[in-house]
Amino acid sequence: MALTKTQGVKTVIFPVQDMERAKALFRALMGPPDQDSPYYVGYTFGDQNIGLTPSQDRKGAAGPACYWAVDDIRASLQALLDAGAELVQDVRHVGGTREIASVKDAEGNEIGLTHDG
Template sequence: MTDGLKTIIYPVKDLGRAKALFGALLGVEPYADEPYYVGYRAAGQDVGLDPNGHAKGMTGPVPYWHVSDIGSTLAALVEAGAEPLQDVQEVGGGRRIAFVRDADGNLIGLLQDPPA
């Protein structure tokens, strides 16, 4: 089951320049500011900057569908023909992510937050 698209992550090459641009666009300070990830929350949306995204196979922004069971959702997508690019991994605070490429080359991200 999905709770919809709530997160988008951009692969970036220059984290400093990307932070300046997205800070100006969103008008907020990041809630997470680490060398491996910068995250913003604005207008009910999470926007992330990943300086390692290109190395992971990200060719552009990846929309992340929030799901209740990331393992079974990932398995269902792979069974339906998606190519796994990043297996499930924890990214902090119990949050887990994964992403795949569909048959048309589109990237589909999955995100599961820890139980409340």
């Protein structure tokens, strides 16, 4: 049984080496981005968020990371750590009321958490 409530995967972050090339590809699929900065380019499709971040910001992660929307980000993060996950990014504010955190599972896959307060 889950210790905290989740609304499922709401955000997928893709690490990219060439932001302009990636933006052109995603623009063809989703139109212009809703958020466009050097460190994050974001697209919204319904209640799904798709983000692009410079690959060096992902500390060696090779593929996209799914971010689970949770009701209590600190409790969810602690539950994952207690279950053996390795901390990648502690809880931090990334704009507005949004907080994110991430861990790696035993296989090295990144699992992200997000909370909009």
